[in-house]
Amino acid sequence: MPKPRFTQVSLEDTPFYHCISRTVRRAFLCGADPYTGQCFEHRRGWIEKRLLHLAQVFAIDIAAFAVMSNHLHVVLKVDAEKAQAWSDMEVVKHWHQVFGGTLLTQRFANGEDIEHYFIDLLDERISEYRQRLTNISWFMRALNEPIARSANKEDECTGRFWEGRFKSQALLDEAAVLACMTYVDLNPIRANMADTPERSNFTSIQRRINAAKQGGQPKELLPFVGNDRHAQPKGLVFELQDYLRLVDDTGRILRNDKHGAIQASSRQILERLNISQETWLNITKEFMNMFKGPVGSLPELTHYSENLGMQRVAHASSCQHWAN
Incomplete structure (x- = not known):
């Protein structure tokens, strides 16, 4: 039986959560439906526009997102202080x-x-x-309900457009956040919807790349702010260019379905996170299969479970994937 959402969220342990919404009745968010021949590509714009709008309304930042043919991935960071x-x-x-x-x-x-x-x-x-305004359930409700109404009106039908509940995963440490973001950003490449990150339409990685070409970062997304330092602004504690290179390196290897070269700067990130290249490639390829619940090291999983009053450590077997 699914657990109530409040029993899965512990802001004391982490503000980062990976959320996934899927459609029902073979409904399509985008692309061409092979059963009817109809094209729903425009619905990707609905999702992206609504998603980025909500990031300006809620005290919740978007770290990564990808709109796929029948599901949506988004990595959120709750900013309770804001x-x-x-x-x-x-x-x-x-x-x-x-x-x-x-x-x-x-x-x-x-x-x-x-x-x-x-x-x-x-x-x-x-x-x-x-x-x-700091609640991910209300955020996802504000995202999904208008899209469902518009899609049902367009399809001239009633009933559910989305599955009854969105799925969410707590991301308990830096490694979990970065691996999940990379997994989300590379969804179109793994699905053969794009051959490079910059051609992955309606994704956070494409927005980050386009903004980087202009010397900046997209204001709609949680920024990269570099490594820890005094009076550091809020954001992702990695360098933007290092992350873009890591995603590109990983995407090239996954796309070619063979072991390839991770550049020096990317290797430095993995070394900082204590993740081997082989483990990294496995995680960013099979993230959803490997992790069915909260993601992080065993100590982080233990703290998370204790703070939520669980009698045993949640998904303890998942921590083995972080081992080198």
């Missing part, structure tokens, strides 16, 4: 960008005077919105 720093007005305005709110919160957002006997109710509602 939500706590928002004023009450900011919280309400963020929420109203996606949901209607209540008559009371609408009055508050419009600057109207609120009667004293409504203040406690307003405070309660704002507190609820603040919590929801």
Whole structure:
């Protein structure tokens, strides 16, 4: 039986989560449906536009994403501190960008005077919105429900478009985050939808590459901020160019289905993470088959399980994949 979402999320252990949504009834997100001959490529744009919009609304950053033919991958980072720093007005305005709110919160957002006997109710509602803006279930709900309605309208049908629940995995350490991001970014290459990362449409890696060509990083995605240093800004603690090279090296080997050369800078990242090249290639090729639950080293898995009140270490056998 699937576990409630709150029993799988522990922000004390990690803010990073890998989420996957799949369609039902042979529904297509994009590409051509071989059964009907219809083309649904435009739906990839729906997903990407909505996803990037929500990253500006929620206190949740996007580290990686890939829109495939019948499923979506996204790596999210919850930023609880950002939500706590928002004023009450900011919280309400963020929420109203996606949901209607209540008559009371609408009055508050419009600057109207609120009667004293409504203040406690307003405070309660704002507190609820603040919590929801850091909740991955609400994020995925805000992503999936509008897409389902639009797809059903286009298909002239009713019923579920997505599976009942999205799947999520806690990513408990740097190695897990980087491996999952690379796995997600290389999805189109493994699926033969693209031959290079820069040609992988509707993916985070394509956005990062295009922005890097202009000397920057996409503002919609969680940035790479380099190695640990004093007063370091929030982001991924690797160099952008090192990550792009690592993904390209890995993609070339996976695409050619043979062992190839990992360049020196890429090897340095793997050495820092204590992952052998062979293990890295196996993980980035078979991530979803290897890991059915939280991902990380045994110590991290142990802490995660204890903090969630589990009687045994969750998916302890998974930690063997990190061994060199």
